Amino acid sequence: MQPPEARESVLARGLDQLGLALDADQQARLLAYQDLIAKWNRVYNLTAVRDPAEMLTHHLLDSLSVVLPLRRHAAGRPLRLLDVGSGAGLPGVVLAIAEPGWQITCVDTVGKKASFIQQAAAELGLRQLRSQHARVEELPPGGADVVTSRAFASLSDFTRLTAKHLAAADGIWMAMKGKPPTAEIAELPSTLDVFHVEPLQVPDLDAERCLIWIRPRAAE
Secondary structure, eight states: OOOHHHHHHHHHHHHHHHTOOOOHHHHHHHHHHHHHHHHHHTTSOSOSOOOHHHHIIIIIIHHHTTHHHHHHHHTTSOOEEEEETOTTTTTHHHHHHHOTTSEEEEEESOHHHHHHHHHHHHHHTOTTEEEEESOGGGSOOOOBSEEEEESOSOHHHHHHHHGGGBOTTTOEEEEEESSOOHHHHHHSOTTEEEEEEEEEOOTTOOSOEEEEEEEEOOOO
């Protein structure tokens, strides 16, 4: 296992490369969250990534890479965010640590994963973070400003299953993807507008990442 100093250094360097300022308590919570994933992974299959160094880059830094884009979208207002197919809480738990003023709900169909997120929220003191064990389409309609996913489903399924959870006024979808999914974008209905495909550069991760920003198309 990496010595704590090495993890702290890698995280601090990654935050610097992302242009993201998090205080010492937030950084400590991120590493404590990584430790919780590793602990639960010994019994439950929360994530296929088990190497501590890979977990830091593939999970923490990858999720942290969307904080500034979401802040830009929020423009100073607190967000209500629904994280669909959250798994071990990625990116939802990471966002809750980075932005304590945002209301975040993580949804997953696997009970142990939903229980893990609930436990992480309790141990890390994330009072604004909720966990739901459910199929997202079975949840009552909500008013999320942003519905997000990370490797949850195709864009068409993602938007179809979660449309009722968007805020009526200006809710949007933000999907975390690897390479720009050209075929998936082409399959979206004409009622939806992919208004931005945003490339991401994740520190220490030699792989393409992007965000797909989608909103309902305004009626003509």
